[in-house]
Amino acid sequence: MSRTGVAVIVVLVAFAAGARADEVTVKGRVVDEDGKAVAGAEVATFWSADDNRPMSAYQGVKTEADGRFALVVEFYGPDQVVMAVKGDRGGLAVVARGTAGKPVEIKTGPLVEVTGHFTCTEQGSAPGWTNVYLHVKPGDVRFAQCMSKESKFRLKVPPGSYGFWGYGSSIDYTSDRRDITVKAGTPAVDIGPIDLKLKPLAKLYGKEPPPLKVTDARGVDKNVKLSDYKGKWVVLEFWGFWCGPCVARGLPNWVDFAEEHADDRDKFVILTVHDPQATDFAMLDERLKPVIQKYWNGKPLPLPIVLDTTGETVKNYGISSWPTAVLINPEGRLVQVKDEMPEEYLDAQLPPTPLDRKLARALDREIQFNVGGARLINVTGFLRAMARVKVELDPDELKAAGVGDDTIVPLEADGRLTLRSWLNLSLAPLGLTYVPSDRGLKVVRKTSDNDALTRPAAAQAKTNARVGAALKASVPFDFHKEPLKKVLAHLAAETKETFLVDPSALKAGMPTLATTVSGSDSGAPLEKALDSLLAPAGLTYVVRDEAVVITRRP
Secondary structure, eight states: OOOTTTTTTTTOOOTTTTOOOOOEEEEEEEEEEOOOOTOOOOESSEEEEEEGGOOOOOOEEOOTSSSSSEEEEEESSEEEEEEEEEEEEEEEEEEEEEGGSOOOEEEEOEEEEEEEEEEEETSOOOSEEEEEEEEETTTTTEEEEESSSSSSSEEEOSSSEEEEEEETTTBOOEEEEEEEOOOOOOOOOEEEEOOOOOTTGGGGGOOOOOOOOOOOSSSSSSTTOOOGGSEEEEEEEEOOOEEEEEEIIHHHHHHEEEEETTTTTTTTEEEEEOOOTTTSHHHHHHHHHHHHHHTTTTTOOOSSSSOTOOOHHHHHHHSSSSEEEEEEOTTSSSEOOOOSHHHHHHHHSSSSOOOOEEEEEEEEEEEEEEESBOOOHHHHHHHHHHHSSSSEEEHHHHHHHHTTTTTOOOOOOOEEEHHHHHHHHHGGGGGGEEEEESEEEEEEETTTTTGGGGGGGHHHHHHHHHHHTTTSSOOOOOOEEEHHHHHHHHHHHHHOOOOOEOOOHHHSSOOHHHOOOEEEOSOOHHHHHHHHHHGGTTEEEEEEEEEEEEEEEE
């Protein structure tokens, strides 16, 4: 199963190695059909309705009493969409990169519900997990998404012409692209059943896999055959040095998996199969130098690597997305993994790791995460999948804390932190914490006597020390009334550390990612320059939970 099925549920902004965006503050006003100001409307560039819940904004802002707003917008292409929603009414505007400094007016009206569901006639059942994107046309700018485990979708959007893209597991099913028109005065548009076709790999499930074509190998004999491992589980992890999710998540996850199951290495083998872009190991080693430093703790990949410069292996398995993990059972047949990460599936096939050991490893496990505007259930779901340990929400405890599983977590961050730090940052602002359970971890109300797991651990202390050392170096910057979002992104890029706004402060509304600061680096250590930059805005910083956390001065 491709990780794009589960992992993307929370990561609302796609991770792409080396991708950079121009950030511009777009200002404007939201009005109704009569030109009157709409106060309290949510304004954002991206909206999601996961599991058919109400639409929610990613990194949105609220309009003031006069309908005005100021939104930090990332431009990856020439245009971006800004949509405003209040209740069942909304509107959108397409903003061109070159005109982003001009005021924007968004006129609202009744939203129209777009619905539908997926089928797969070839397999005689629904695909299970599916995802839908809507794009504004022309320009093909993505602005709305609906993921579901029930093969259904429901989105509310303004009338207009849109591009539709729907798909299930990217290695199992083809996708569906079409143009749709949403007319004003129509309460709903039902696209109807969308029949997805099976991809080549999906047609191999339950059968013997195609042979490997190997032009060179490291860690195994270059004449390796799958039949050599009959009686063991075999993982084929298809990856590429150019693929961010591969090097930041997929491969580190399998390395950690192998370490956790070191006592069971006679029961499984992990072969990493690089795509044909790697012509030889000399070329691959050169391309992996920055990856090793950034994502692999300065160490080369400790798993076997198989090269196939002919591309036959990728073609025979029908691989079209990276990373893709293919599982072969001890009987030598391909296994379909649905609605869970492949590591989770294989973990369940091996002797169980004692829970106390599993929890200790999981809490110290580093997880690459880009999160913003996500619901609590999605945040914990992603962390559960990445850490391979149950993270369950206790409904009664959440209710008592005045929190729902669809409550938006006030955390905007992009970094590689341990599970413990991600949970601390995500749950504390909501008055929640996590405690051990007989299945893993349970999310409950925070009290004075249930915070044992949230206390600083050795792994956190080590990273905090590294962050502190990074702050002692000089980092060039020159900001003039720049939003914190842009400032923190620059500092993170320069130091390779994680910078974020205190989630509790975000929840309280001060500071926000749009809060502006001004200042220049004078060659002083960043710890002093950063303090000078933040102080005029009434802000300061602390190093905790493996990050530089910007917060209000006491």
